[in-house]
Amino acid sequence: MGRRALILGIGNLLWADEGFGVRCVEHLAGTLRYGTEVTVLDGGTQGLYLLPFLEEADVMVVFDAVDYGLAPGEMKVVEGDEIPAFMGAKKMSLHQTGFQDVIATAQLMGYCPGELVLIGCQPEELEDYGGGLRAVVAGRIPEAVRIAREWLADRGFTAEAGRTETPDLADAAIRQAAYEDGRPAAEEACRTGDARFFPERA
Secondary structure: OOOOEEEEEEOOOOEHHHHHHHHHHHHHHHHEEOOOOEEEEEEEOOHHHHHHHHHHOOEEEEEEEOOOOOOOOOEEEEEOOHHHHHHOOOOOOOOOOOHHHHHHHHHHHOOOOOEEEEEEEOOOOOOOEOEOOOHHHHOOHHHHHHHHHHHHHOOOOOOEEOOOOOOOOOOHHHOHHHHHHOOOOOOOOOOOOOHHHOOOOO
16 A cells, blocks of 8 residues: 555634634645545544544644744744644644644554644634634645645655545535635624624524
8 A cells, every 4th residue: 555645734713813724725625636645634623533544644744823922924834743842832722623632642552644744824813703814824825735735745745736626624615715705894793703603593
């Protein structure tokens, strides 16, 4: 069996910039075509349920919003053993996915991918329930995807322009364009979040 790669976006798209990783894999799947040896996955906030995907992968790319203490929108690329340290350096919000624990568990069980890279972006806003990515963060998605493409190509996983068909992305109703374009204007929105996500009151 040949080598396999996992491209994973993690985060909670309901909390503004925490959705950076999820939006990265959406963009990648919509612009690049990889073969069946590459899995493109919206890992969301699934935590330890992601372990089977790590077990199958030889190399892994992770996109995430990470608080590095930098200016909003700045990116940092971290590889190998440094990844858990950076992801756990500062809890960026109450909604953090805890992916550091996933990596640590996979390592303890002996099936963590041999090569890892974290492509992280400094968030601007996290405490906006139902909010979309801020412009400074959204603008880094193409660069993040380019970094991932080049990193994977160096390891023998190449892509062409096109689309990667995968069942492992969010439903079309909450893809970036549909989700953000459908949000009401600030003066019409619920002050505690996006009213689309609250049940109608009798």
